[in-house]
Amino acid sequence: MTGIAFRELSPVSFLERAAAVFADRPAVVDGERRDTYAQLWQRAQRLAGLLAARGVEPGDRVAVLSPNTHLLLEAHYGVPLAGAVLVALNTRLAPAEISYILEHSGASLVLVDAEHRDALGEQPIPVIDSESYDELVDGAEPHRVEVADERSLLSINYTSGTTGRPKGVMYHHRGAYLQALAMAYHAKLDTSSQYLWTLPMFHTNGWCFPWAVTAAGGVHHCLRKVDPGAIWRAITEEGITHFCAAPTVLSMLAEHPEARDLDHVLRVFAGGAPPWPALLARMGELGFDIRHLYGLTETFGPAVVCEWQPEWDAADAQHRARLIARQGIGNVVAEPVRVTDPDGEDVPADGLTPGEILLRGNNVMLGYYRDPEATDNATTDGWFRSGDLGVRHPDGYVELRDRMKDVIISGGENITSIEVENALTAHPDVLEAAVVAAPDEKWGEVPVAFVSLRETGGASEAELVEFVRTRIAAFKAPKRIVFGDLPKTSTGKLQKNVLRNKAVSG
Template sequence: MHARPIHAPATTEQLTPGSFLRRSATFFPDRIAVVDGDIRITYRQWLARSRRLAGLLASLDVKPGDRVAVLAPNSRMLLDAHYGTAMAGAVLVALNTRLTAPELQHIIEHSGATVLLYDTSLDQLAEQLAVEFSLDSETYEKRLIDAEELEIPVADEYSMIALNYTSGTTGRPKGVMYHHRGAYLQAMAMAFHSKLDTDTAHLWVLPMFHCNGWAFTWAVTAAGGTHVCLPKVDAGRIWELIDTEGITSFNAAPTVLIDLASHPAAHSVDKLLRVGTGGAPPSPTLLAQLGNLGFDITHLYGLTETFGPSAICEFPSEYSSLGMEEQARFKARQGNCNIAGTPLRVLDENGSDVPADGTTTGEIAVHGNTVALGYYLDAEATRQSFGSGWFRTGDLGVQHPDNYIELRDRSKDVIISGGENIASVEVEQVLERHADVLECAVVAESHERWGEVPVAYASVVDGSRLTEQELIAFARKILPGFKTPKRVIFGPLPKTGTGKIQKYILRNRLGHNPRPN
């Protein structure tokens, strides 16, 4: 009988994505790591910048475990923060730049962030936020030059590296706690599946605030590739950068891909361009258009609670002879776990696996290394979603005989518009603030460009002359544009015998079939 091996220090290194930057700076010190407009930063310079950011945060009294918020478009400052914040032992809170000031203030208060770094392009929004220390990007760059370098070793790979807020499926966003280990392994998985390497030039079309850019903020660095920043999504600019920077990969919502395919500058690329997309399956027409241009599209599925893409729809090469329609049907599936994860399950109401027959519906559940620690300061919600040992997504789907997962519906009434989640309850609460609105229901309507858009059904007080345009304008004063209903339909709402509004009837009236995530 063999004795159990003794755990020795030489066998253990705490997993953290900060090690990717140290490695690339060691072996590729003069390679360009970051392109931000006219600014080009080598790996040697980036490591020093990140360490100086850690020192700057320490000078602002940031201690290990403290939260640091960043409000910025895709930029070198936000990339710095993905490493420098962790090097200070702190927790990154990357803020969604599309939210309103009250929404952002709630996140800052809930997270307990004591420092806000923000881009000067967002100074009007940032000035509405109350935080102890606030630095704009110009001041940040000036102070970074003289800051002392600092790097605090990670003592526990399960400690928090980031706090990412959901879109608030019940009206208030939850803070999802990411750990160093999960960030490291998710980055490795994304680098593997996207075939990133030292020749990679990754264009930042996907916002870095979305699940830390699906962990590509760390994955590209792990590969020793180049991050090319794009502060604002513009199809013409994307085509320009594809040519001038030799872009080899990017991730984007389907609506961005539609714009690229139809843009006057669209043309065949010189080398294969790998693109990850999520939020809706790519259509056969879109796949054909982009395929002819040299784009290789992969459908991904995940949630904030799973570090972004938990599943990947890997397309078997033996299926390449299929027609485009058949390929599209296959690529519309969510697939199954990435290499860092555990195979996803589809569970019935008793928690047992449904048959892998492609027709029996159940709830998709996720388990493994790239599942978050839970919800920050919300033990009850953590127990409900994570307490069984499997994260219950709330998404309904089927499992095919080949074990690929495909979504069929959502148990939560979330609207996904242009890749952004919209909580129907949140929009309803805003509309019901209007004095003339008795009650309302917000559901998704299919949209050619955005995938889905919110549409409101409302019943009003007797004698009201409230118009559709007036109610939309009322909501727009409170909500960001993408959350504001695009239409309002007045009339009585269908209800069950217990008084619950039957949203499925309203969706059917719009002719909307829920779209996969």
């Protein structure tokens, strides 16, 4: 009976199905390249054959260093089809960091985009670059290794390593399969969807959208780098209907000279950092349908989604922006989110009492690769500890207050950086803001703000401090404001660790 009632889950099966039912439909747009789903399935199987011919065996790790091109998309299928484990590398890492990950993961082969070949340096393992990749794949024999255990290793995603060596987060086939379905469901993907790859596929496997878009039979539009002009052109010329992005990318789009009101529905998943209400209101004015997500590398990307409720339609624009700025509820395949106090008890759902956000379920990692101590430290009583501070509202929606390490303790009072940032970005001259702690002899710590102004903005430090004091308690206002561009990661997240170092050094 088991044979007909159960099959090991793997996201690779989405492509097999798409090749059968959407064979001649477009699957991939990458520059001048156009592939159908039948062609993508053939290429994925031939990539698996190429890897096997180069000595890759089931369980081996295959690393990929590439921007969002068809090479990296195909690797999300071809590598697991070979029975191997995908290790997608951040293209902005330094050569030493890449070497560490290759050594730590035990990668046996690297696929690399020619533009990033120098970042690899001299490696003791085989390398296939994009200049020969297509020809080699076309000449390979199709190959497939069946998944014997859905909880076996599918990919390893390395964290940014801002506070030490990056950790390898282990994803399993079952989790990726279910998370992909959750993303397809919440994003309302279907065969008419035109998905633009603004989010790096190397970042938590692109929040599982390499598999989600395929499951829905939509079109993958590859984008080598985030460029607001290119994004606006894709929206206009290609009819893009979906993309994912950090709030800073949305800010770039809203401020770009080509920004215009949309003439079709465009759904955006925003995550990586809490979007500020003023930005959400601006994007809403342009016609973007924003959905706020929350998650971590350890949770296959977005484990929590701010699910829209029709009753919110009657609210005014500013109130709606505050509602959708919340992180929300567990996605359709996740377990309910908990917010707990230091004793492990759930905090009251009053929207005020803070606690640590805990998660568990099928879309949580197996653990950290070759690091059982870190795995133990990140879990408690069967729950993953996010390290994020949040509150639960009476309607059950969770709202992030801060990273626990980012809470500023000034004179015994807790100040959450997000609250101060939201107050700053409500000023019409402010484009972006980041608030961190700086040491202070009297108060222990005080908030320092780093602010990027709009081109037309001319607000002074005194003006902004006074503006913040009219919106939140005066002691929470920044004691110093530094103007200028804010440092960001390749995914558009603010690098608060860099700003903290600046604040400490003065």
